[in-house]
Each structure stands twice: as structure tokens, then as C-alpha cells.
Amino acid sequence: MLFCFVSFRRCVSSFLYVLLGLAFGGCDFVTFEAANHCALDCREVSWRGKEKHMMLNSDTETEIEGESSVRDVGKEERAVGNSNATSMLDHDGETTDVETPPRRPSSQVSGPQSHSQSDVHQTPVSDHEKSLGPNASRDDRILVGWDGDDDQGNPRNWSTLYKSWITFQLGMLALSASLGSSIISPAGKTIAAYVGVGSEVSVLSISLYILGFAFGPLCWAPISELWGRRWSMLPPLFCLGLFSIGTATSTNAASIFITRFFGGLFGSAPVSNVSAALGDMWSPKARGTAVTFYAVAVVGGPTLGPLIGSALLVNPHLGWRWTEYLEAIWVFAMFGLCFICLPEVYTPVLLKKKAARLRKETGNNAYYHPHEEIKLDAKTIVTKHFSRPLLMLTTEPMVTCIAFYASFVYAILYLTLEVFPIVFSDNRGWSPVIASLPFLGLFVGVNLAVVVNLGNQPRYARIVDAAGGRPVPEARLAPMALGGVIFAIGLFWFGWTAAPNIHWILPVIASVFIGAGFNIIFQQCINFLVDTYALYAASAVSANTFLRSIFATGFPLAAGPMFRAMGVGPAMSVLGGVATVAIPVPFLFMKYGVTLRKKSKFAPYKD
Numbered sequence: 179m180l181f182c183f184v185s186f187r188r189c190v191s192s193f194l195y196v197l198l199g200l201a202f203g204g205c206d207f208v209t210f211e212a213a214n215h216c217a218l219d220c221r222e223v224s225w226r227g228k229e230k231h232m233m234l235n236s237d238t239e240t241e242i243e244g245e246s247s248v249r250d251v252g253k254e255e256r257a258v259g260n261s262n263a264t265s266m267l268d269h270d271g272e273t274t275d276v277e278t279p280p281r282r283p284s285s286q287v288s289g290p291q292s293h294s295q296s297d298v299h300q301t302p303v304s305d306h307e308k309s310l311g312p313n314a315s316r317d318d319r320i321l322v323g324w325d326g327d328d329d330q331g332n333p334r335n336w337s338t339l340y341k342s343w344i345t346f347q348l349g350m351l352a353l354s355a356s357l358g359s360s361i362i363s364p365a366g367k368t369i370a371a372y373v374g375v376g377s378e379v380s381v382l383s384i385s386l387y388i389l390g391f392a393f394g395p396l397c398w399a400p401i402s403e404l405w406g407r408r409w410s411m412l413p414p415l416f417c418l419g420l421f422s423i424g425t426a427t428s429t430n431a432a433s434i435f436i437t438r439f440f441g442g443l444f445g446s447a448p449v450s451n452v453s454a455a456l457g458d459m460w461s462p463k464a465r466g467t468a469v470t471f472y473a474v475a476v477v478g479g480p481t482l483g484p485l486i487g488s489a490l491l492v493n494p495h496l497g498w499r500w501t502e503y504l505e506a507i508w509v510f511a512m513f514g515l516c517f518i519c520l521p522e523v524y525t526p527v528l529l530k531k532k533a534a535r536l537r538k539e540t541g542n543n544a545y546y547h548p549h550e551e552i553k554l555d556a557k558t559i560v561t562k563h564f565s566r567p568l569l570m571l572t573t574e575p576m577v578t579c580i581a582f583y584a585s586f587v588y589a590i591l592y593l594t595l596e597v598f599p600i601v602f603s604d605n606r607g608w609s610p611v612i613a614s615l616p617f618l619g620l621f622v623g624v625n626l627a628v629v630v631n632l633g634n635q636p637r638y639a640r641i642v643d644a645a646g647g648r649p650v651p652e653a654r655l656a657p658m659a660l661g662g663v664i665f666a667i668g669l670f671w672f673g674w675t676a677a678p679n680i681h682w683i684l685p686v687i688a689s690v691f692i693g694a695g696f697n698i699i700f701q702q703c704i705n706f707l708v709d710t711y712a713l714y715a716a717s718a719v720s721a722n723t724f725l726r727s728i729f730a731t732g733f734p735l736a737a738g739p740m741f742r743a744m745g746v747g748p749a750m751s752v753l754g755g756v757a758t759v760a761i762p763v764p765f766l767f768m769k770y771g772v773t774l775r776k777k778s779k780f781a782p783y784k785d
């Protein structure tokens with residue numbers, strides 16, 4: 179029964195992929211790719227050699243051929259294999275690409291236990307080899323890796339079309355969670371009247387959801403690194419759908435707020451782990467384009483949610499509960515699509531499965547991968563996934579400044595959920611649906627930012643090529659500098675054109691500037707952190723996610739009292755002043771970034 183279900187899932191995935199290929203005019207090629215990728219049963223390799231590979235535990239350093247530090251892994255990794263770019267585990271279980279020497283010809287042997295690849299499959303397996311287990315001597319074990327640079331089992335070698343299809347699915351997962359943060363925002367006053375609380379208290383339905391985004395990654399990051407991307411995103415997404423239904427059926431304030439918090443806690447899984455999944459598939463030169471789509475999906479939810487929620491709210495047959503019912507329907511639809519079509523892309527998990535498959539097929543228990551020895555315990559969660567992001571946030575100047583900048587612009591996005599109704603509904607008297615249309619200005623700006631971010635890709639690719647293929651974080655910052663100026667202009671412009679006696683088109687145009695500036699800054703912040711902290715990128719991004727979610731939790735709560743007391747113009751001017759002060763941040767990192775990376779304990783740097 180299980181075999182039939184798995185076969186059905188693969189067939190459906192292949193069928194959908196072929197349809198996508200027909201749309202792009204590549205039927206024959208796509209059919210071949212679907213057969214290769216959807217099953218994920220790619221060519222197998224087995225590496226044999228005399229390895230001295232010491233793995234103490236997931237929280238200890240890995241030593242290979244006398245290497246004293248995991249940072250120097252790239253110099254000497256002698257995988258008995260065939261790839262020049264093999265994904266290896268660092269001492270925390272994170273992955274990085276390390277260089278390995280080219281494989282020796284099959285006629286060469288390096289010692290009495292070294293054999294060619296053909297020998298691995300043709301030589302009878304001895305009783306001693308069959309008795310080897312996961313804890314066998316390191317001298318007798320066979321490290322499993324990719325079969326050369328072109329191994330189709332490696333997600334980075336999949337076709338661009340297939341990776342784009344996966345990127346689309348990942349983007350829809352992120353959109354599902356981000357949509358849930360704002361779709362309920364137009365119903366704030368209705369919910370307040372229904373449960374008998376003040377309008378300021380009803381804002382907790384938004385803030386608590388975002389607060390879940392702050393703490394969720396601390397849970398889903400270790401799951402992602404142990405069991406892979408699928409298991410860290412799909413079950414939490416399903417739980418998000420359940421808690422959305424829970425909110426829709428709630429009858430009091432406590433149940434609404436509790437289900438919203440846990441909805442955000444589970445919904446944070448795709449938002450935080452999609453960027454890591456994109457890094458598994460795309461090379462540094464191409465990753466910027468994929469992250470652009472991801473950023474649009476993350477921002478698309480908060481900007482489109484109010485418009486959808488308003489339309490549901492004014493319908494007499496639907497009402498505020500249907501904002502959450504619709505969210506649940508969308509979440510379950512995306513869950514079904516990705517459950518059928520989304521493959522695993524995390525290299526250590528794929529290689530661990532390959533090692534298990536080789537042991538089963540050959541009867542030789544010497545095949546292994548270090549990821550099989552990774553353990554998830556309370557100590558690892560506390561020391562790695564909680565303390566290290568906070569340590570980086572407080573001791574790494576680059577993480578601190580970038581995180582505060584990204585958190586500020588991210589919080590402004592959620593602040594607009596409360597400010598736009600004040601400007602367009604309260605002050606101008608527009609109906610709920612019409613008053614939500616200016617959010618489209620933000621969405622237009624977000625999409626215009628894509629042009630700027632994609633325009634930087636050819637320049638960045640040339641710089642990476644000149645650097646020998648290594649990421650150059652400082653090359654990401656030029657668009658951020660432009661985005662900072664655009665963002666500050668948009669805030670001042672919006673504040674001083676929001677008065678009812680000024681034509682509505684002016685603040686709407688200002689919102690385009692705010693959306694464009696936000697997305698340019700937000701995307702380049704993520705790219706900069708990933709490029710800078712190769713081994714520890716997950717921790718750096720986690721620190722950024724934690725801080726920006728804390729900011730976004732507080733800003734909507736303060737928006738109503740602040741803007742009503744100060745007025746829209748002065749309040750936006752204060753925020754515009756903060757944005758202006760932050761403009762020099764990318765320029766400072768462009769000048770001093772290399773110096774800071776040399777001094778960093780976490781950022782690898784090569785002369």
C-alpha cells in the first residue's frame with residue numbers, strides 16, 4: 179500500500195512537471211528530467227579509501243586527515259570520490275561546500291584498502307565488511323558522496339527549469355504563512371466588538387502571530403538540519419492550517435490570541451527555512467534571483483492580505499471568520515501540492531539516504547555519511563540554535579547592524595497595517611475595501627524592487643568570477659544603499675501628503691517608494707548574511723529573523739496611539755529620520771566589511 183502511494187505521488191509530480199515543461203516548450207527534455215528528479219533515485223556512487231574521519235558528535239569539531247579546524251576542511255578533504263565540490267558537515271551540523279581533489283583514475287590505488295569505483299561493485303563483500311556497523315573503525319568505512327560534478331542526485335545539478343519549479347513551490351509555502359499574518363487585520367474592530375475588548379487589544383491578533391515568527395525558527399532549524407527541509411516545513415504548515423481553523427471557530431479573545439500565536443509559531447517554518455532550501459539548490463551567483471522571488475512571496479502576504487480580508491469582511495454571507503477559513507483552505511491546498519511534488523533538497527539527508535541504500539543493496543555496512551551520527555538533544559538546541567544566534571547578534575557588528583536595519587524596515591511594513599486604515603479610512607472616510615486598495619501601492623513597489631535586485635545579478639556574478647568563485651558579500655550592498663535612500667524618501671513623502679485635503683494619489687505613490695525601498699533592503703540583508711557567514715549562515719539569519727519579528731510585534735501595537743497622538747506627518751517624520759540615520763550602514767560595510775570579516779570569529783575569510 180505504501181509503495182503504491184509513493185509511486186502515485188511520484189507519477190503525479192512527474193505529470194505536473196511535464197505540464198510545466200510543455201508550457202515552456204521543452205517536453206522531451208523535461209520528461210527526462212522529471213523521471214530523474216521526482217523519484218530522487220539518482221545515480222549512486224560509492225567511495226572507498228583509507229579515511230581518517232573523526233566525528234565526535236554534532237556539537238564537536240570534525241577532523242579529516244589531520245585537519246585541526248573545520249574552517250580548513252576545504253584544503254584537504256580526501257573524499258574517495260568524484261566531486262570537486264562536496265557538501266560536508268561542520269561541527270554544528272551545518273553544511274558548506276568544500277573543495278576536494280579530483281578523483282584518481284580507476285587504475286590508481288593509494289593503499290592496500292583503496293580500490294577503483296568498479297572494484298567497489300565487482301569485488302565480493304567479505305564477512306568482515308558485512309559485519310561493519312555505524313560504529314566501525316574509521317579506517318574501514320566508506321564515505322558516501324556525489325558522483326562527480328555532474329551527479330544528478332545533487333540538487334545543484336538539477337535543471338534550471340526543475341529548480342525553478344521547486345522555487346515556486348517554496349515561495350508559495352512562504353506566501354501561505356505571510357498571508358496569515360495580515361489577512362485578519364481589517365477585522366480588528368469587528369473582532370474587538372465581538373469579544374468585548376478595546377481596538378488596541380485586538381491588534382494582538384496580528385502581533386502575537388508575528389511573535390510566533392520570532393520563536394519558531396529556534397524549533398524548526400534543528401529539525402531542518404536533522405531530518406531535512408520537507409519535514410521541517412510541511413508538517414508545521416499543516417498545523418498552521420489547523421490553528422487557522424481554530425481561530426475561525428473561536429468564541430472569546432483568549433482562544434483567538436492563543437491560536438494566532440501558535441499559528442505564527444508553526445507558520446514560521448516555511449518563512450525561515452525556505453532561504454536555506456534555496457541555498458541547497460542554487461549556486462551563489464544564481465541564488466540572488468531565487469531569493470528575489472522568495473522575498474516577493476514573503477512580502478506579498480502582508481501587502482495583499484488586507485485587501486483580501488476587507489473583501490471577505492464586507493460580504494454579509496462571510497464575515498471575519500472567513501479570513502481564517504480562507505487562510506486554512508489556501509494552506510491545505512499548498513500542503514497538498516508540495517506533499518506530492520516537493521522533493522528533499524538538503525544534501526546531508528540525501529547522502530545519508532544514499533549510504534543506507536548502498537548498505538542494503540551491496541550488503542556492505544561500511545558505507546556511511548557523517549550526518550548519520552548527528553544527534554538532536556536539549557544541549558545541542560540550547561548551545562547551537564538558541565545561544566549562538568544571540569551571541570552573533572550581540573558580538574558580531576555585521577549581524578547587529580544588518581539585523582537592526584532589516585528589522586526596522588520589516589517592522590515598518592507591519593506598521594502600515596495600522597497606519598493605512600487611519601489615513602484612508604478614518605481620516606478620509608473610505609469604505610473598508612476601498613481603504614485597503616492603497617496596499618497595492620506597497621505591492622507594486624515590492625515588485626519594482628525586483629528589477630533593481632535582478633539588475634545587480636550580472637555585476638555580482640562578474641565580481642564572484644573575479645574572486646575565484648567565492649562569495650563577495652560587499653558586492654551585495656550597492657542596491658541596499660539605493661534602497662535606503664528610496665525608503666527614507668517614501669516615509670517622509672507619505673507622512674506629509676497623508677492629510678485629507680491632499681489628493682490621495684500622492685500618499686499612494688509614496689507607498690510605492692516604501693515598498694520598493696523595503697524589498698531592496700530586505701533581500702540584500704539576507705544575501706549579505708548568507709554570503710558573509712557561510713558555515714554559520716543559518717544562525718546569522720536566525721538572529722535576523724528573531725530580532726525583526728520582535729520589532730514587527732511591537733510596531734503595530736504602538737502605531738495607533740503614536741499616530742493619533744502625534745499626527746501622521748510628525749510620526750512618519752520620526753520614522754523617516756531613523757531611516758535617514760541608517761542610510762550610511764551599507765556604505766560603511768562596503769568600506770570596512772573585509773576588515774570586519776578578518777576579525778570575525780564566525781565569518782570565514784580567505785585572502
